[in-house]
Amino acid sequence: MIDIALNLIVVLVTIGVVMVTVLLHVAYLTYFERKILGWMQDRMGPMEVGYHGLLQPIADGLKLFFKEDIVPAQANKIIFTLAPILVLVPALIGFAVIPFGRDSIHIFGLTFRPYVTDINIGILYILAFASIGAYGVLWGGWASNNKYSLLGGLRSAAQVISYELSLGLAIVGVLLMAGSLSLVKITEAQGGGLLHWFILPQFVAFVIYLISAIAETNRLPFDLPEAESELVAGFFTEYSGMRFAFFFLAEYANMILVSCIATILFLGGWHAPFEALGFIPPVLWFVVKVYFFLFFYIWIRGTLPRLRYDQLMMFGWKVMIPLALANILVTSAVLYFVRV
Amino acid sequence: MPGEFVPTNYLPILVFIAIALAFGGVTLLLGKILRPSRIYKAKLTPYESGSIPFSDARAPFPLRYYLIAMIFVIFDIETVFLYPWAVVYNELKLYGLIEMALFILVLLVGYFYAWKKGALEWD
Numbered sequence: 490m491i492d493i494a495l496n497l498i499v500v501l502v503t504i505g506v507v508m509v510t511v512l513l514h515v516a517y518l519t520y521f522e523r524k525i526l527g528w529m530q531d532r533m534g535p536m537e538v539g540y541h542g543l544l545q546p547i548a549d550g551l552k553l554f555f556k557e558d559i560v561p562a563q564a565n566k567i568i569f570t571l572a573p574i575l576v577l578v579p580a581l582i583g584f585a586v587i588p589f590g591r592d593s594i595h596i597f598g599l600t601f602r603p604y605v606t607d608i609n610i611g612i613l614y615i616l617a618f619a620s621i622g623a624y625g626v627l628w629g630g631w632a633s634n635n636k637y638s639l640l641g642g643l644r645s646a647a648q649v650i651s652y653e654l655s656l657g658l659a660i661v662g663v664l665l666m667a668g669s670l671s672l673v674k675i676t677e678a679q680g681g682g683l684l685h686w687f688i689l690p691q692f693v694a695f696v697i698y699l700i701s702a703i704a705e706t707n708r709l710p711f712d713l714p715e716a717e718s719e720l721v722a723g724f725f726t727e728y729s730g731m732r733f734a735f736f737f738l739a740e741y742a743n744m745i746l747v748s749c750i751a752t753i754l755f756l757g758g759w760h761a762p763f764e765a766l767g768f769i770p771p772v773l774w775f776v777v778k779v780y781f782f783l784f785f786y787i788w789i790r791g792t793l794p795r796l797r798y799d800q801l802m803m804f805g806w807k808v809m810i811p812l813a814l815a816n817i818l819v820t821s822a823v824l825y826f827v828r829v
Numbered sequence: 830m831p832g833e834f835v836p837t838n839y840l841p842i843l844v845f846i847a848i849a850l851a852f853g854g855v856t857l858l859l860g861k862i863l864r865p866s867r868i869y870k871a872k873l874t875p876y877e878s879g880s881i882p883f884s885d886a887r888a889p890f891p892l893r894y895y896l897i898a899m900i901f902v903i904f905d906i907e908t909v910f911l912y913p914w915a916v917v918y919n920e921l922k923l924y925g926l927i928e929m930a931l932f933i934l935v936l937l938v939g940y941f942y943a944w945k946k947g948a949l950e951w952d
Contacts, residue, residue, distance in 0.1 A: 497844075500840070500841045500844055501844065501848075503841075504841070504844060504845050504848055508848065508849075508852070554856075554859075554860055554863070554864070555860075555863060555864050555865075556864060557864055557865050557866060557867065557868075558860065558861070558864060558866075559868065559872060559873065560873075561873055561874065561875050562870075562873035562874065563875060563885075563886075564875075570857075573853070573857075574850065574853040574854070574857070577849070577853050578846065578849045578850055578853060581845075581849040581852070582842065582845045582846050582849050585841060585842050585845045586842075605841050605842075605845060606838050606839070606840075606841040606842060607838060608838045608839060608842070609838075613912060614842075631887070633875065633886075634875055634885070634886045634887065635875040635876055635877070635882075635886050636875075636877065636882075636886045636888075637876070637877075638875075638886070639886050639887065639890070640890075643890055643894050646894070646898075647894050647897050647898070650897070650898065650901040650905075651897065651901065653901075653905070654901065654904050654905060654908060657905070657908040657909075658908055658911070661908070661911045661912065661915045664912065664915035664916060665915045665918050668915075668916060668917075668918065668919050669916060670912065670916055721876065721878075726876055727875060727876060730860060730864060731856060731857055731860040731864075732857070735853065735856075798951070799951040802897070802949075802951040803949070803950075803951060806949040807944070807949060810904070810940070811940075814933055814936070814937065817911065817929075817933065818930060818933055821918065821925075821926055821929060821930075822926065822930075824918070825922070825923065825926045828919065
């Protein structure tokens, strides 16, 4: 009985730490995005609230919290309310299986592992829940009873399912090499320095994953579901206040999640690039790699123009999927001849 | 790895889902209590660039979305088939390689059929 209680405490503390970390990162990711975009466009970015605008995310959060929340008269109230939660929850719980570091921490005789749980279907679990998020977007778009929302929701759903295929197929290459679906085991399979990371043998898969991940999270240059110039705000046009904030939170949490997965699948997770640098804590390596991907996201946003929708769908179906399938065939054949 | 299934590993996920749901619910509820609500008719009309909406938004939409969804379901299931194969590929050896090459070939036939039929076009 005490054992169960202690385990529960460990689990609750780990979940708490993970959730607070993710939410804080989401808040400050919006700040860094505005700052970096500002610098890229020769502006200052947020400067007013706090030192160099450092308190801006907190001000934004408070504002959204106290903002009036409007439900349009013709909207379907229940679905309209449920949609933001249905988008947010999958984005958050994906972090349950992410191994952030190597070492467990021992305090008061309790062992805190660097992940919430390690299940043997880790990556499948994340993909499964990521798909549920698409329902939230579709619900939100439909329930609003607004033309922009409906179009945005439809576009988003079509885009997400199209790129989910190439994303899933790209991951198969990594699974072939690692021989496991558990993210902990995939990380462990890449030990021993830079040359053992899967980015080298699976470079094609890495590029496919990166492009699909940007499309999955509806980010520029694939942000057609919320293309301001034609669809106002896409599926969350009618949302305001905290519900709007949830869509926003989910988008950024998803960005962090796919960056974490990219780090684990292709950049060796918490492994140091050289054995000699092993004295730096593994968690730090993980964070640095994730930050690189997050910066890459913003960098892409500041660089590339938006695609046209038909180009986006054609690219997904006619380029990414054949490439990903070819990658699987080549990887499995090469692996067979190497391992014989 | 086969035979390593530990259901207790899944309990933290249930706890996590519960906490994430509670986070969503409590935040929305707190917001509902704290924020103002001064609504009037014009504020509740759907946004349509400033004009009064001239028709219901739930109009028929292109059938193409439906077609894409259908193709997705087919291909996604085939993708899921690849996952267990990839995990045990080491043990399957040549049998696994040939078997999956055939599987992907069949998949490609369907893919090019859909392509030639114009199911992937978006104009």
